Amino acid sequence: MPTSAAQKANRKGLMVLLVIVGVAAVLVAPPALAGGLMVPVSKVVFGERTGSLFPIAANTTVQAMTAYEYEFSVRAGGMFRTSETSVSSSNGNTTITIDLKLTSPSGQTTDLGTTKVNGGIGTRTHTVYLSIDQGVKVPGSYMLNIYITAGVTVGGILQGSLSTAVTTSFTIS
Secondary structure: OOOOHHHHHHHHHHHHHHHHHHHHHHHHHHHHHHOOOEEEEEEEEEEEEOOOOEEEEEEEEEEEEEHHHHHHHHHHHOOEEEEEEEEEEEEEEEEEEEEEEEEOOOOOEEEEEEEEEEEEEEEEEEEEEEOHHHOOOOOEEEEEEEEEEEEEEEOOEEEEEEEEEEEEEEEEO
């Protein structure tokens, strides 16, 4: 059964409508989810050196970015990211557990979860992004407590478990 010109035009019209709805959803969703066009984002960078578990002080920066930047770059990449430098398993292995606790301006503490990093012994840099998803949305002073525990294994034998804590504060205006 051949397709009429009217049916073809209806299909084209439906396809155009679907494209418009899809584009509109992509343009409207990030600001709607964020509660506005601009979003405060705090970037906390800290490091640790496994073996001594010497914490490298946390450095926190706060910036405002568009809901689109936040949704498609920061949020898409995840809240917690780790990069390694000078890490080698030839001297042993480690399991690093990092617990994050965020205290809001009202004094409420939120458990942001636990992250485990496994690998060789060495130096790592960790980056945590905090924004609307973690409860960073109202103006005021926030405090992030970072609890780090590392179990170090050399030659298949647990050599020790080391713990330390790092605290950083930042203000959203």
